Amino acid sequence: MTSVLRIHGLTVDVGGLRIVDGLDLDLRKGERVALVGESGSGKSMTARALLRLDPSVSVGGSVLFQGKELIGLPEKEVRKVRGSQIAMVFQDPTTALNPLQRIGEQVAEPLRLRGVGRRSAMKQAAEMLDRLGVPRAAERLGAYPHEFSGGMKQRVMLAAALITRPKVLIADEPTTALDVRVQEQVLTLIEQLAAEEGIAVLLITHDLGIVAGFADRVAVMYAGRKVEENSVDAFFAGPSHPYGKGLLASVPRVDRALTERLDTVPGVPAKPSARPAGCAFHPRCAAAIDRCRTDAPVLLTIGTGQAACHLIEEGALRC
Amino acid sequence: MLRLIVRRLLLAVLTIWGVATAVFFMIKAIPGDEARIAAGRTATPEQIEQARERLGLDHSVVVQYGEYLQRLLHGDLGTSVVTFQPISSDLATVLPPTLELVALTMVINVLIAVPLGVFSALRLGRSGDTASRLIMVLGGGVPVFWLALMLQYLIGSRLGWLPISGRNDYGLESPHVTGLATVDALLAGNVAGFTDAIRHLVLPALALSAPFLAVVARAIRSSMVGALKADHVAFARAKGASNRRIIWRHALPNALVPTLTLLGMQFGWMMGAALLVEAVFSIPGVGTYLNSAVTSQDTYAVLGAVLVLGLVFILANLLVDLVQFWLDPRTRVAS
Numbered sequence A: 001m002t003s004v005l006r007i008h009g010l011t012v013d014v015g016g017l018r019i020v021d022g023l024d025l026d027l028r029k030g031e032r033v034a035l036v037g038e039s040g041s042g043k044s045m046t047a048r049a050l051l052r053l054d055p056s057v058s059v060g061g062s063v064l065f066q067g068k069e070l071i072g073l074p075e076k077e078v079r080k081v082r083g084s085q086i087a088m089v090f091q092d093p094t095t096a097l098n099p100l101q102r103i104g105e106q107v108a109e110p111l112r113l114r115g116v117g118r119r120s121a122m123k124q125a126a127e128m129l130d131r132l133g134v135p136r137a138a139e140r141l142g143a144y145p146h147e148f149s150g151g152m153k154q155r156v157m158l159a160a161a162l163i164t165r166p167k168v169l170i171a172d173e174p175t176t177a178l179d180v181r182v183q184e185q186v187l188t189l190i191e192q193l194a195a196e197e198g199i200a201v202l203l204i205t206h207d208l209g210i211v212a213g214f215a216d217r218v219a220v221m222y223a224g225r226k227v228e229e230n231s232v233d234a235f236f237a238g239p240s241h242p243y244g245k246g247l248l249a250s251v252p253r254v255d256r257a258l259t260e261r262l263d264t265v266p267g268v269p270a271k272p273s274a275r276p277a278g279c280a281f282h283p284r285c286a287a288a289i290d291r292c293r294t295d296a297p298v299l300l301t302i303g304t305g306q307a308a309c310h311l312i313e314e315g316a317l318r319c
Numbered sequence B: 001m002l003r004l005i006v007r008r009l010l011l012a013v014l015t016i017w018g019v020a021t022a023v024f025f026m027i028k029a030i031p032g033d034e035a036r037i038a039a040g041r042t043a044t045p046e047q048i049e050q051a052r053e054r055l056g057l058d059h060s061v062v063v064q065y066g067e068y069l070q071r072l073l074h075g076d077l078g079t080s081v082v083t084f085q086p087i088s089s090d091l092a093t094v095l096p097p098t099l100e101l102v103a104l105t106m107v108i109n110v111l112i113a114v115p116l117g118v119f120s121a122l123r124l125g126r127s128g129d130t131a132s133r134l135i136m137v138l139g140g141g142v143p144v145f146w147l148a149l150m151l152q153y154l155i156g157s158r159l160g161w162l163p164i165s166g167r168n169d170y171g172l173e174s175p176h177v178t179g180l181a182t183v184d185a186l187l188a189g190n191v192a193g194f195t196d197a198i199r200h201l202v203l204p205a206l207a208l209s210a211p212f213l214a215v216v217a218r219a220i221r222s223s224m225v226g227a228l229k230a231d232h233v234a235f236a237r238a239k240g241a242s243n244r245r246i247i248w249r250h251a252l253p254n255a256l257v258p259t260l261t262l263l264g265m266q267f268g269w270m271m272g273a274a275l276l277v278e279a280v281f282s283i284p285g286v287g288t289y290l291n292s293a294v295t296s297q298d299t300y301a302v303l304g305a306v307l308v309l310g311l312v313f314i315l316a317n318l319l320v321d322l323v324q325f326w327l328d329p330r331t332r333v334a335s
Helices: A043-050 A075-081 A103-113 A118-131 A137-142 A150-162 A180-197 A208-214 A232-237 A242-249 A290-294 B002-029 B034-039 B045-054 B061-073 B087-122 B127-141 B144-158 B181-187 B191-229 B231-238 B243-281 B286-295 B299-327
Strands: A003-014 A017-028 A032-036 A058-065 A086-089 A168-172 A200-205 A217-222 A225-231 A300-302 A305-307
Touching: A003 A043, A003 A200, A017 A032, A017 A043, A017 A200, A017 A225, A032 A043, A032 A208, A043 A168, A043 A200, A086 A150, A086 B231, A103 A118, A103 A137, A103 A150, A118 A137, A118 A150, A150 A180, A150 B231, A168 A180, A180 A200, A180 A208, A200 A208, A208 A232, A217 A232, A217 A242, A225 A232, A225 A242, A232 A242, B002 B061, B002 B299, B034 B045, B034 B299, B087 B127, B087 B181, B087 B191, B087 B243, B087 B286, B087 B299, B127 B191, B144 B191, B144 B243, B181 B191, B191 B231, B191 B243, B231 B243, B243 B286, B243 B299, B286 B299
Parallel strands: A032 A200, A032 A217, A086 A168, A168 A200
Antiparallel strands: A003 A017, A003 A058, A217 A225, A225 A305, A300 A305
């Protein structure tokens, strides 16, 4: 299958600090990929950098969208891609919708920006909202965001993102601000629509719990670098990287007693301003060897995936 | 929605009553014989007794308060001891020039402050921002009467571009209808008179606007900086909106909402500060009236003017509340 989005050596610098350092990631048509990591790992910055949302942030490397290079493209050209080819939804639907504008206007905006007439755009907005399960969608086009619940607002945001039938949807923590039951509904909706329209989804999240049921593939980021990537099945069967193992061990499980202490990854995430030498994870890694403190590991193929860890070469990690 | 408006109106009436009550007790707090104050300094003992009887000053305070409110409802604010006219008719003459001046000041205020604040926010931390903030600091720090004198001297006197005093040139006055020189000129179809009236207002309004626009520009700047960082702006960008659309359609309206409240209060403050330019440009407004009333110890005139200024303040804020209902749907939710 061909890639719709091919990210190669992506770098993101904010105020002289390297937030994302040489990220590679492929997104194939209709595929759902999860990019996971702790707060500050650079996953959200990656998402925003793909669409160049922050003018003050400098983005390097290569992002090929259907063979077309997006990095270095003039703002005017990037604008044609935003919303129509690559769409994005944000974490908090309460702040991501404009409180002063009507729902219909906000959902129809991507179409209106592309010259679609008002009536036709509104009609399509109503259809999209209806598909996403907003009750009495046509009547509610004139409503304002504060009249909607969190879950409904997230559907509104999804409708605005998907109304142009984009090829790629970037979902930046789309369910973090929602309660668990609504999380499930929203993810199911994304899954359904993506499958029907053949949309590739890049899900940015820190919640491994939602990854298992949603994604085809997982990439793990730590301190601005990808440290592991694998199919969901292989990853959940046994991560290769000590960090991946730590993350998985810290997910609460139903088959364990509540009295047991939850496993955690010791220490705090590395800051971009004070990235440890060698493998950025070594200060928190129980299995770290001398080499980890000096040499930065590269991604090596292991089984069906990749991992960046010296222990693989040392033979200390099994596939 | 209607219920909210009605509630706001009732609240405004209640506030006006509060101001009237405060003014009543200010009269009571003034030391000395109130009948003497009301009759004026040169009054004979008979005239003082007449005033005492007319104002019911021999009654209890509660009865006096009731009578005072009753007189207010009939528009009776007492008689000026200087002009010997009813204070209400004095105020009807001096209020329009000030209202006109303050209205134009407000227009200049918004026309300069909003673009300046937006520009500053867009150039955040760069030289354009620094330059804009310098203008804001200068505008906020310069004394209004000094600026008025300088404008009068440089633009009015030296360059001769604009008139330096009064409201209309000789022969261009229009028949008195509203007392607003501009509106009266329009009503009379007197185009030259209208232009002339505006030209007379430009310099005083410009001088008066300086400290106010400095504050508004700063408020716009900071709320615009916040609005540009908002998630919904990032979402609009992700939808493919252009920078221009993002600034005017997605960020500025949101940044204006909090500033609106400030503008409402500024309208009232401008009424009070108008004195500073009215004196320089010889405009017969409320400020000038209040000033001469204070110097000639025309107590009832002072209190009448204070009452009217309070009224204008309340009405301006009422107007702002109504605009806010229209602009921000969240405020329409009855709590």
